[in-house]
Amino acid sequence: MTIVFRRVLWSSILLDPRRSFERVSLPIEARFDPLTGRVCIISELRFSLPAKTDFSEIAKATEMFCPFCPARVETATPMFPEEFIPNGRIRIGEAVVVPNLMPYSQYSAVTVICQKHFVKMTEFTQKVLADAFLASQEYLKRVALHDRSQKHFLINWNFMPPSGGSIIHPHLQPVSYEEPMGYYARQLEDSKKFHENHGYNFWEHLVEEEKRLGERYLGATGAIHWITAFAPRSYLFEVIAVFPKKTSILELEQSDIENFANGLVRILNYMDTQNISSFNLTLQSGPLNEHHYRVNASIIPRFTLPPLGTSDTASLRALNDLSVCYKKPETTCNELKQYF
Numbered sequence: 472m473t474i475v476f477r478r479v480l481w482s483s484i485l486l487d488p489r490r491s492f493e494r495v496s497l498p499i500e501a502r503f504d505p506l507t508g509r510v511c512i513i514s515e516l517r518f519s520l521p522a523k524t525d526f527s528e529i530a531k532a533t534e535m536f537c538p539f540c541p542a543r544v545e546t547a548t549p550m551f552p553e554e555f556i557p558n559g560r561i562r563i564g565e566a567v568v569v570p571n572l573m574p575y576s577q578y579s580a581v582t583v584i585c586q587k588h589f590v591k592m593t594e595f596t597q598k599v600l601a602d603a604f605l606a607s608q609e610y611l612k613r614v615a616l617h618d619r620s621q622k623h624f625l626i627n628w629n630f631m632p633p634s635g636g637s638i639i640h641p642h643l644q645p646v647s648y649e650e651p652m653g654y655y656a657r658q659l660e661d662s663k664k665f666h667e668n669h670g671y672n673f674w675e676h677l678v679e680e681e682k683r684l685g686e687r688y689l690g691a692t693g694a695i696h697w698i699t700a701f702a703p704r705s706y707l708f709e710v711i712a713v714f715p716k717k718t719s720i721l722e723l724e725q726s727d728i729e730n731f732a733n734g735l736v737r738i739l740n741y742m743d744t745q746n747i748s749s750f751n752l753t754l755q756s757g758p759l760n761e762h763h764y765r766v767n768a769s770i771i772p773r774f775t776l777p778p779l780g781t782s783d784t785a786s787l788r789a790l791n792d793l794s795v796c797y798k799k800p801e802t803t804c805n806e807l808k809q810y811f
């Protein structure tokens with residue numbers, strides 16, 4: 472075995488006021504991401520959210536000004552220059568791709584997913600999601616044709632305000648970079664090192680190992696494999712999707728995107744049962760023909776905690792780049808597996 476799921480177990484001894492100051496030992500686990508070594512502290516609290524956040528009031532209040540609603544999308548959103556994208560926007564089904572007014576790079580867009588302003592977690596269909604990812608892929612294909620220096624692509628989704636979403640109307644954010652950026656750059660570099668050291672692809676091997684261990688492997692939708700991350704980047708869980716044999720979003724077939732959307736609908740349905748109403752998603756793509764990498768995606772829930780509206784991102788995560796998780800990935804896998 473060349474993938475190492477490294478964990479260190481500790482216990483914290485204290486005299487607990489809830490048990491007449493009885494001496495108790497609280498177990499804590501540090502887990503190291505098998506690719507990058509990034510650390511997640513697991514402190515099991517059997518944590519669950521007490522209720523769903525109701526966004527219907529804020530949805531009603533924002534609908535009449537929303538630039539992504541069908542009545543305004545033609546007049547209130549920007550257009551791409553004619554020499555880049557003829558007709559100024561890309562449309563597939565209900566999805567519309569427009570330039571991002573607050574760009575994150577030279578090539579930064581927004582994909583309005585559907586015509587409906589407020590969509591609840593369980594209302595997304597495979598067809599609507601697949602069209603939105605296909606439209607985002609089409610945009611990135613045009614970027615790659617227009618500017619050959621562009622090789623690194625992300626498609627992100629911030630769903631609802633706790634995730635950083637500033638517009639209720641559901642939208643994706645495809646973005647392109649000339650060189651790898653952020654945590655993706657670390658994953659790409661470490662995938663290359665893994666390939667050099669062991670002679671095979673980390674991502675393909677991860678799927679095989681997780682299948683063999685059976686503790687975090689959720690299942691497959693077509694060719695796409697789904698796993699709960701060993702060292703999650705959220706208080707509750709992180710789900711990873713791996714696209715075998717594909718290194719770039721540019722080479723995904725329609726069936727790959729439909730299968731991805733299929734898995735996503737299952738995860739959204741599960742999150743709804745856990746009272747989760749907001750999430751972040753990233754779909755990451757390496758350059759074409761970089762055989763040490765695979766297209767992959769990550770999804771994490773986002774929320775605020777009652778009664779104070781406490782954020783789910785504190786100093787350890789925001790400044791120390793140290794994740795904290797209150798639920799074991801294996802527990803989430805057992806629950807979520809039933810949806811696959």
Ligand SMILES: [Zn+2]
Pocket residue numbers: 534537538539540541587588589640
């Ligand atoms: Zn809208």
